[in-house]
Amino acid sequence: MRAWMGLFIGFVAIGGISAWRGLEEPLPTGPYPLAYPAAFGGRFTIPADNPTTQEGVYLGRLLFYERRLSANQAIACASCHQQARAFTDGQRLSRGVSGKPTRRNAMSLTNLLWVRRLFWDGRSNSLEAQALVPLYHADEMGLRPGQGAEALQQVAPYPTLFKQVFGSDTITDARIGQAIAQFERTLISADSPYDRYLAGQYQLTASEARGLQLFSRAPSRDGIVRGGNCAHCHGGPKLYQELFHNNGLDQQAGDGGRQQVTGQALDAGRFRVPTLRNIALTAPYMHDGRLATLTDVLDHYSDHVQASPTLASELVSAQAGGLRLTSSEKKDLLAFLHLLTDTSFVRNPRFADPHNQLRPHLK
Amino acid sequence: MAHRSYLNGAYRSQPSSRISRTLLRGLSGWAFLLLTLSGQAQTLTISGEVAKPLTLQAADLKAMTHSTLTARDRDGKDHQYTGVPLVDLLKQAGVTLGGELRGENLTKYVLVKAADGYEVLFALPEIDPEFATRTIILADAVDGAPLPQGVGPYRLVVPGEKKPARWIREIKSIEVRFAR
Numbered sequence: 001m002r003a004w005m006g007l008f009i010g011f012v013a014i015g016g017i018s019a020w021r022g023l024e025e026p027l028p029t030g031p032y033p034l035a036y037p038a039a040f041g042g043r044f045t046i047p048a049d050n051p052t053t054q055e056g057v058y059l060g061r062l063l064f065y066e067r068r069l070s071a072n073q074a075i076a077c078a079s080c081h082q083q084a085r086a087f088t089d090g091q092r093l094s095r096g097v098s099g100k101p102t103r104r105n106a107m108s109l110t111n112l113l114w115v116r117r118l119f120w121d122g123r124s125n126s127l128e129a130q131a132l133v134p135l136y137h138a139d140e141m142g143l144r145p146g147q148g149a150e151a152l153q154q155v156a157p158y159p160t161l162f163k164q165v166f167g168s169d170t171i172t173d174a175r176i177g178q179a180i181a182q183f184e185r186t187l188i189s190a191d192s193p194y195d196r197y198l199a200g201q202y203q204l205t206a207s208e209a210r211g212l213q214l215f216s217r218a219p220s221r222d223g224i225v226r227g228g229n230c231a232h233c234h235g236g237p238k239l240y241q242e243l244f245h246n247n248g249l250d251q252q253a254g255d256g257g258r259q260q261v262t263g264q265a266l267d268a269g270r271f272r273v274p275t276l277r278n279i280a281l282t283a284p285y286m287h288d289g290r291l292a293t294l295t296d297v298l299d300h301y302s303d304h305v306q307a308s309p310t311l312a313s314e315l316v317s318a319q320a321g322g323l324r325l326t327s328s329e330k331k332d333l334l335a336f337l338h339l340l341t342d343t344s345f346v347r348n349p350r351f352a353d354p355h356n357q358l359r360p361h362l363k
Numbered sequence: 364m365a366h367r368s369y370l371n372g373a374y375r376s377q378p379s380s381r382i383s384r385t386l387l388r389g390l391s392g393w394a395f396l397l398l399t400l401s402g403q404a405q406t407l408t409i410s411g412e413v414a415k416p417l418t419l420q421a422a423d424l425k426a427m428t429h430s431t432l433t434a435r436d437r438d439g440k441d442h443q444y445t446g447v448p449l450v451d452l453l454k455q456a457g458v459t460l461g462g463e464l465r466g467e468n469l470t471k472y473v474l475v476k477a478a479d480g481y482e483v484l485f486a487l488p489e490i491d492p493e494f495a496t497r498t499i500i501l502a503d504a505v506d507g508a509p510l511p512q513g514v515g516p517y518r519l520v521v522p523g524e525k526k527p528a529r530w531i532r533e534i535k536s537i538e539v540r541f542a543r
Contacts (some may be wrong), residue, residue, distance in 0.1 A: 116478070243480040264405060266478055266512065266533060313513050313532075 009273070027164070028054040031181070034113065037190050039198070039237040044113045050128060050178045052185050056165045058354070060183025062158075063176055065353045068151050069135060071097045071142035076133065077180065080106040083351050086278030086342075087187065092289030096134075097142035103255070105289035108282045110189045110275055111238055120271045120287045122244055123261045127181035132173055149173050189277050189345035197339065198237065204339075211336025214329055219317075227334060228301065228325065231278075232314050233273045239340060240275040245312040247271070248305035248319055249286060257287065268310045280341050294337055298330045405478075405516050407501075411539040412471055414457025421516065426450060430500055434522045436530070437524075444520040446502035451488050458539050460491045470542045475519060478533040483519075485529070487539075497523045501534065 016249070032052045046052060063069065064077045080094040081087035085235040087109035093101035104120050134140040136147055149171040152158040159169035166175050196202035204212060216235065217227030232238060233241050244258040246269040253269030261267075271287045285291040291300060302325040305311070305318045317323070325333070345351075407424065409417040424447060431445045452459055459468040464487055473485045488494035502520045503510060510518055510532075517534040521527070 122480070241480075244477060262478070264478060266405070270479065309512050311513075 004078065006120065026145070027058060028165070030054055032186065032187065034188065036188050037237060040114065040190065044181070046185065047126065047128065050181060053165065055161070056179055057183040057186050059161045059165050060179035060181065061354050062161070062175070064183050067150070067175055068155065069141055069148045073159070075077050075141050078353065084346055086110055086281040086346055088282040090283065092284050092339050096137070096140035098139045100139045102139050104287050105284065107274065108278060109184060109187050110277050112187060112306050113185045114238060116242055117272070121258050121261050122272055127184050128177045130178040131184070133181040145173060148176060155264070159191050187351060189342040191344045192277065192340050192342040194339040195342070205335065207332050207335040208339055211332035211334070214333050215336050219323065226329065228323065229314060234276045238275060239277045240273050243273045244270040245273055246308060246310040248311050248315050249300070251306045251308050253308070255288065266310060269308060270310060275338050276337065278341055278345065280338050281346065295330065295335055298325065298333055381504065390529070392395050405535060407534060407542065408515060408536045409452060409456040410460070412541055413539055414451050417456045430498065432498065432500060432520065432522055437527050442505050443507070444500060444502040445504040446500035446520065449501055449519065450492060451501040452501060453490060453539070458487070461493055464488065464491050464493065471539055472542060474538045474540060475534055476536045476538070477531050478535050481531055482529045483529045485499065
């Protein structure tokens, strides 16, 4: 872990300086090393036709911050996925080119390398395909298919860069999606105080330690052992399990969530279990952003879980009055949740808007 | 319909009895009611390294020979689970079991997937009775009733394991793969 951290920080430092300082320096090319702690595991697939390269990631990053990829030239991916907020936008629902609110809350873009089914309802199986969905959505970026590619074909340095990345200067929507996917794969967050605690490099305060215990432990049936059992779904080093659950927001879900993808009644009101990484930065919460603060979220799981036929079995006892966290327990859990904030991730210059620091020879 | 019984994971053969047949007929009635209520039938697919990929409807599974075993769930209590031995399902799909489970076929594994995204894995010898001393079943009933919503229509019951973490619920697919 220590060695890995060193490699990661060193990489960021060298990459950051050489990429943006050297005026005559060429764009770095070649494979982009994806560094992550061993505990994150290698269960991910990068499409054989879209390997992660330095030039591809750079192009994807330009596109991620590119406002020309919207009908009114005002909205980029980064409008609703802002780095300082761990790539969310602070809104209950987002507003794109139409000004109409979107259906669901903008998701944090973190550790997507490992995510197998994207969106709140898991309807997309690849970052390449996912990236194009907001581009075409009338209430997000509002482009017609091909419109974005056509616009960028006229703008330097895009044709040059596409040639470098894909071997052809013809810009297509599919290549736009591929480049953005490459950039998204690099958005790895693994340097929160909690990560450092796991690596034996951070000492928990008494409150944080109590919070971790409540987070990790299931309550006993008799109520003597206290616990929130949060880790059952939000556990592991990546702080999520790839599951779709109904977490008891409503007795009758207005938004079917996963059911709209599978058509199965047992999926009614199920949504993906989001990562808790950087959770203190990603308010408001839930698929529709209905809960404004983390305190509201803890109150929900403690006191307001609604019964329904598809309520997650782990929450049935909470709904029946089993959890009922005390105010000091909630305080401890909050203290723990704040340990999950990775400030080096939200300040990483390699993830920032590159358009203000365009390499001169590409301008 | 032949009916077999397993007690605490130990297998003992039992002739087909009228009682069990009546019981199973009763269960299928319940299963039908449940499917009607939920509006759609949940199918089970078996795919991957198989001679014959299968998409099984509720009626297909209902028609297969069922076994009953007693095993302890997370609630700490013993329950009677009824279902189709997993090995029978895999044999129907033409998976390399029995005499064929040797050589490179020993590097095959079975990935069982649930509707909510949960997944668990078994090596083929854990399922093959020529290797394993216990029988894993794809249960569709517990204590004489269909599995409740959130558990059913199908759940694996793995007798003899200290944690029921591989008793995966809401099973929708079984994939057989080669380790690479």
